[in-house]
Amino acid sequence: MRENRTQGSVRGAFSNGRTYLNTLNQMPLSLYRLLFETVHELPESESVFKIIGWWESYRIRYNVIVGVSGFANFIFSMSVLLLGNIIFEGSLQLPDPPLAVPLGIIVFGIMANICYTSGWIISAICIKTFKYSAFSCKSIFVFGSLFSIFITFIPSLLTILVTTLLAFRNYQ
Numbered sequence: 001m002r003e004n005r006t007q008g009s010v011r012g013a014f015s016n017g018r019t020y021l022n023t024l025n026q027m028p029l030s031l032y033r034l035l036f037e038t039v040h041e042l043p044e045s046e047s048v049f050k051i052i053g054w055w056e057s058y059r060i061r062y063n064v065i066v067g068v069s070g071f072a073n074f075i076f077s078m079s080v081l082l083l084g085n086i087i088f089e090g091s092l093q094l095p096d097p098p099l100a101v102p103l104g105i106i107v108f109g110i111m112a113n114i115c116y117t118s119g120w121i122i123s124a125i126c127i128k129t130f131k132y133s134a135f136s137c138k139s140i141f142v143f144g145s146l147f148s149i150f151i152t153f154i155p156s157l158l159t160i161l162v163t164t165l166l167a168f169r170n171y172q
Contacts, residue, residue, distance in 0.1 A: 074105070
């Protein structure tokens with residue numbers, strides 16, 4: 001019964017009954033539950049320190065979600081590059097120098113956490129200055145996490161695009 005109430009409130013707050021949230025609920029590892037059902041709303045009229053504490057209580061979850069997405073992205077991108085290298089007989093290059101990959105991962109992780117910190121800054125400003133409801137913390141967290149997951153997969157999309165373009169160039 002609880003699940004239906006939660007889905008209904010989320011559906012009403014975010015999508016006015018559209019079905020894309022049902023699609024999220026069917027995703028592997030239940031991304032829907034991780035982001036919508038288990039993130040608690042901040043009670044009304046909280047202090048800035050409680051807003052910051054609320055955000056920091058979800059930082060590990062955010063890092064795990066983005067880290068798993070990043071790891072899947074890395075495995076997929078390297079697989080596409082290696083497979084492309086085999087298919088196109090060594091005409092594709094892996095990142096050079098190899099140190100660029102771990103350095104990129106570290107920089108991305110730092111930038112993701114800087115963006116996460118901006119979430120609680122924006123929430124505190126919205127709640128205290130513009131008197132938005134505390135529910136905005138949950139919505140900013142959910143949509144910020146989804147956006148971070150999307151950003152994490154951009155390298156995979158670029159890898160596919162570059163591999164495809166190089167394939168066409170090599171076979172013309």
